[in-house]
Every structure is written in structure tokens, then in C-alpha cells.
Amino acid sequence: MTSFLSPWLIWFLAGVLIMLAELGAPGFVIMFFGVGCLAAAIVAAVAPDAFAVQVGVFIVVTLFSLLTLRKVAVRVFVGRSEGGMQEDTGNVQVGARVRIEVPLQAGRHGRVRFRGTMWTAVAQEDIAAGEEAEITGVDRNNRSCLLLRRVPAGGGEN
Structure with missing residues (x-):
């Protein structure tokens, strides 16, 4: 290819931009798509016309890194907050309040928004x-x- 934006450069720039997007998005998931792009960039540098192989490497590396490295990366980079936290709750403050957006049934898993992200939740009673x-x-x-x-x-403080 004679254009300025060769396939490896496109994959590389996409990977860098996606990894930078992780800084603005909670959840520590987007970064692994960037890792997949960087792996595809390496393949594109070797085989610039093998687009199907590049996409395949992107998918495989993204899924593999997401499934195997996310838990490790969260432990390393997220850490724990200091002060006022119960040791067994990690960095989730007992007593914090959440507004229920979708009804929760007692003892059944549901979803709630806490700290700007969706969490799985179980209620002791219907809410x-x-x-x-x-x-x-x-x-x-x-x-x-x-x-x-x-x-x-009307129960308690907000």
C-alpha cells in the first residue's frame, strides 16, 4: 500500500486511542480491545494484505486478554480506598445508598447503578x-x- 495510513498504522492508532479511552470510562474493559488492536498491528506489519487474519488476531487476542488478564489488572491498578471501609467489602462502603432504577425481587440477582457503573445486586426484600x-x-x-x-x-439521612 502506498498511502500514508498503512494497515499496521491504522491498527496501531486505533489501539492507542482505545487504550486512552479507558482513562475516561470505568470498568477496565476497553483497554483489552486496544491490546487486540496492537496485536493486529503486528500482524499487519508482516502481512498487510491479510485483513481476515488481522481481524482474527484482533478478536482472539482481545477475548484472551479480557478473560485472562482483567482480574489481575483490576487487582493491580484499582487498589483499595483507605479509611472507613470494611476489610471484607473491598472498596465498597457499607451504608452507601443507591437509587433503584429497575425493581429488585428478594433473593434474586438484579442490576443497580453505583459509582457510575452497573453492578449486580441482591436484595433482602422486594424493592x-x-x-x-x-x-x-x-x-x-x-x-x-x-x-x-x-x-x-423518610428513613435515615441521605
């Missing part, structure tokens, strides 16, 4: 949409699952 719930802890088997209890209307 209707629009009500407030208090975080009582995290599930010991799934540290990204919040344990909630309904806060009675």
Missing part, C-alpha cells in the same frame, strides 16, 4: 423502582455483587 436501598455488604463468592436492604421512605 420497587424509585426507592432507595442501602448497601449492607458484598457477596463473598462474587465480590462485584452488592447486598442491599430497602431504606424505608
Whole structure:
């Protein structure tokens, strides 16, 4: 290819931009798409006309790195907050409040928004949409699952 933007450069720039996007997005997931782009850039430098191979390497490396490295990377880069946190809850503050957007049934997994991201949650009792719930802890088997209890209307401080 004689153009300025050769395939390896396109993959490389996409990888760098995607990795930079991770700085603005919570969840520590987007970065692994950037890793896949960088791997595809290496393949594109060797075989610039093998687009199908480049895409295949992108998909395989992205999935492999996401499934194997995400937990390790979260432990290394996220860390723990200091002060006022219970040791067994990681960096989730017991007593923090969340507003329920979708009704939760007692004992069943649902989703709530906490700190700008969606978390799995289990409530001790049914909680209707629009009500407030208090975080009582995290599930010991799934540290990204919040344990909630309904806060009675007008009950307690915000």
C-alpha cells in the first residue's frame, strides 16, 4: 500500500486511542480491545494484505486478554480506598445508598447503578423502582455483587 495510513498504522492508532479511552470510562474493559488492536498491528506489519487474519488476531487476542488478564489488572491498578471501609467489602462502603432504577425481587440477582457503573445486586426484600436501598455488604463468592436492604421512605439521612 502506498498511502500514508498503512494497515499496521491504522491498527496501531486505533489501539492507542482505545487504550486512552479507558482513562475516561470505568470498568477496565476497553483497554483489552486496544491490546487486540496492537496485536493486529503486528500482524499487519508482516502481512498487510491479510485483513481476515488481522481481524482474527484482533478478536482472539482481545477475548484472551479480557478473560485472562482483567482480574489481575483490576487487582493491580484499582487498589483499595483507605479509611472507613470494611476489610471484607473491598472498596465498597457499607451504608452507601443507591437509587433503584429497575425493581429488585428478594433473593434474586438484579442490576443497580453505583459509582457510575452497573453492578449486580441482591436484595433482602422486594424493592420497587424509585426507592432507595442501602448497601449492607458484598457477596463473598462474587465480590462485584452488592447486598442491599430497602431504606424505608423518610428513613435515615441521605
